[in-house]
Amino acid sequence: MEEELRRLIAEVRAYPSSSPQRRKALNKLLMLTQKLRGIYRSTHPNYLDALDRTFEWVCKNIDVFNLERSYVVWFNGYLKWRIRDLYISDNEYIPSLDQPVANEDELRTLGETIAHPKFSLSGIDLLLKTEQEEQRQRQGKAVWEYIKQDPAGKLTQCHLQKDPQCHCQLLAQEILLHDPPKKIAQIARELNIKNQTLYSHWNRHCIPLLREIALIFEPKP
Amino acid sequence: MKHINSQLLTVPLKQQAHIYAQQFAAEQATIEKGKQVYLNTLAVCAVRSYLQWLAIENTVAQSECWHPGFRAIFNVADLDLPQLGKKLECIPVLPGQNALVIPPEAIENRLGYVGVQFREELEEVELLGFLPAQKTRHEAIPLTQLKSLDDLIDTIERGEWVENLRQWFEGVFQLEWQPVESLVPSLRLKTIPRQNTVSRGKIMHWENKPELILVVRITKTTLGKVEVCLRIYPYGDIAHLLPGLQVELLDELGTVCMEQQAGKKTNWIQLDFSCQPDDIFGVRISLGEMSMTEQFIV
Numbered sequence: 001m002e003e004e005l006r007r008l009i010a011e012v013r014a015y016p017s018s019s020p021q022r023r024k025a026l027n028k029l030l031m032l033t034q035k036l037r038g039i040y041r042s043t044h045p046n047y048l049d050a051l052d053r054t055f056e057w058v059c060k061n062i063d064v065f066n067l068e069r070s071y072v073v074w075f076n077g078y079l080k081w082r083i084r085d086l087y088i089s090d091n092e093y094i095p096s097l098d099q100p101v102a103n104e105d106e107l108r109t110l111g112e113t114i115a116h117p118k119f120s121l122s123g124i125d126l127l128l129k130t131e132q133e134e135q136r137q138r139q140g141k142a143v144w145e146y147i148k149q150d151p152a153g154k155l156t157q158c159h160l161q162k163d164p165q166c167h168c169q170l171l172a173q174e175i176l177l178h179d180p181p182k183k184i185a186q187i188a189r190e191l192n193i194k195n196q197t198l199y200s201h202w203n204r205h206c207i208p209l210l211r212e213i214a215l216i217f218e219p220k221p
Numbered sequence: 222m223k224h225i226n227s228q229l230l231t232v233p234l235k236q237q238a239h240i241y242a243q244q245f246a247a248e249q250a251t252i253e254k255g256k257q258v259y260l261n262t263l264a265v266c267a268v269r270s271y272l273q274w275l276a277i278e279n280t281v282a283q284s285e286c287w288h289p290g291f292r293a294i295f296n297v298a299d300l301d302l303p304q305l306g307k308k309l310e311c312i313p314v315l316p317g318q319n320a321l322v323i324p325p326e327a328i329e330n331r332l333g334y335v336g337v338q339f340r341e342e343l344e345e346v347e348l349l350g351f352l353p354a355q356k357t358r359h360e361a362i363p364l365t366q367l368k369s370l371d372d373l374i375d376t377i378e379r380g381e382w383v384e385n386l387r388q389w390f391e392g393v394f395q396l397e398w399q400p401v402e403s404l405v406p407s408l409r410l411k412t413i414p415r416q417n418t419v420s421r422g423k424i425m426h427w428e429n430k431p432e433l434i435l436v437v438r439i440t441k442t443t444l445g446k447v448e449v450c451l452r453i454y455p456y457g458d459i460a461h462l463l464p465g466l467q468v469e470l471l472d473e474l475g476t477v478c479m480e481q482q483a484g485k486k487t488n489w490i491q492l493d494f495s496c497q498p499d500d501i502f503g504v505r506i507s508l509g510e511m512s513m514t515e516q517f518i519v
Contacts, residue, residue: 020378023275024371030274031228049303055274106310119239120342121315124246126254131247140249140258176294177301179253184325184361199325206327212296217290 005032005071012062026059033058041077042083047054050082057082057090119212141216147172147210158209160201166191168206175202229338229347230271230370231316238266239343245292255295261286261298264311264337267346268300277377278304283450288478295326306393307332309373310354314338314349320361321352328354333376334440336367351376354499364480370489384517386439386447387417387498404434405454417441423456424456427511432456435504435515447519451492451504470494471503471514478502 008029015022057078065074077095147169150156154167174182184202188195242262246255265286272279280301285291299308304456310327314336321336336349353376398421420438438450455462462483468490470479481490496519505514
């Protein structure tokens with residue numbers, strides 16, 4: 001592992017910055033780094049942000065890494081420093097050689113004093129239920145209302161030439177608003193229309209029209 | 222599945238990513254739509270982080286998923302690569318899912334697709350790989366068909382010198398592409414401005430040989446096709462092209478589709494052809510062992 005690591009660092013350094021060869025070597029170095037034992041882990045709320053910043057810093061500074069030192073110590077040194085302050089400039093960082101930069105207990109205690117919200121896939125529903133209810137004017141909801149109401153009649157007017165019933169409003173409701181969204185092939189079967197006809201109508205006429213409508217809803221300042 | 226054994230890159234999800242995701246998802250009409258927006262936002266933020274590590278320029282300023290109207294209507298997770306004028310689509314993959322589902326609204330102007338694997342804990346994601354944009358419209362692509370992140374880097378590298386001709390119709394040109402009259406004064410009287418037609422020229426430099434001018438004229442036709450006329454002129458006061466100069470038209474795979482050669486007194490060489498939107502072609506100009514190639518996307 002250690003040998004592989006040194007070989008990869010040398011490979012990264014051999015190529016000029018921004019070259020595809022260097023970026024590919026960095027891919028390998030990052031993947032290996034993530035498997036290394038001893039990379040510092042913490043439940044501190046800043047940990048994931050700091051880890052992200054550390055990967056970026058490593059990619060930028062790998063040329064100045066001293067190959068005679070421990071890579072893991074070098075990595076953890078910056079990471080622990082970053083956890084303590086996410087927003088100061090890299091210029092303020094002075095790597096202390098082999099000394100651990102921060103006391104681990106100190107970091108952990110700090111982490112425990114700040115509430116650390118846990119995000120999870122199955123928690124999204126519950127989170128959104130409250131969050132959505134709290135928002136008085138939901139722009140996303142207004143967009144859906146627009147599609148359902150079609151106040152200017154644009155969506156219903158955008159239909160297959162031979163089939164006025166097969167219009168953009170119906171398709172948008174089935175493909176985009178329906179839960180779960182219907183597949184174009186399924187709608188084609190239901191309406192007894194050729195798949196390709198429906199697909200090209202959707203792509204050529206409906207999507208551009210819906211893009212126009214999307215633009216009505218300006219980002220809030 | 223292939224990706225279980227191979228090496229994947231893990232990207233931590235930042236606090237700010239969750240803040241955006243929550244904010245965008247809370248605007249939505251339903252919980253289901255909100256969840257889609259939440260995961261799309263996280264996926265885009267994760268790919269941004271990765272590109273940031275490798276110092277690859279990217280922005281969400283023009284992203285549809287960052288616009289309230291677009292993200293409410295479409296299932297989009299697009300990230301702009303401004304140097305290429307193209308987008309990367311960052312597609313969330315949920316636990317147990319074994320295909321990448323590409324929505325029809327996420328096909329236009331995409332360089333390709335990055336699969337972003339989520340786990341129950343939303344602390345980090347894994348980048349499953351990259352799928353270059355392709356013309357075949359499969360709505361679901363098995364994860365086993367994803368290529369590595371190295372392929373993404375190669376695609377970005379190749380893309381960096383693909384001139385986007387579609388942007389010409391919108392008046393967007395790279396600096397080296399100049400109005401034709403300024404490069405070939407004799408053409409000043411002959412070009413009649415027409416609607417749906419754009420012409421630009423570029424000086425092509427070689428070592429130790431007189432420079433050339435590559436002129437590209439594109440015309441939109443009513444059928445959605447684009448007609449392309451390429452001309453190679455000598456630059457400056459030189460009247461003729463060097464004898465033996467060869468101009469070849471290459472398709473996306475580099476296969477020669479058309480070619481012309483300069484004779485003893487050739488003033489210019491011209492190639493005419495028509496393209497479909499998203500077609501990629503190259504022009505190779507060669508003389509003896511020297512050659513240079515320009516790539517275009519329609």
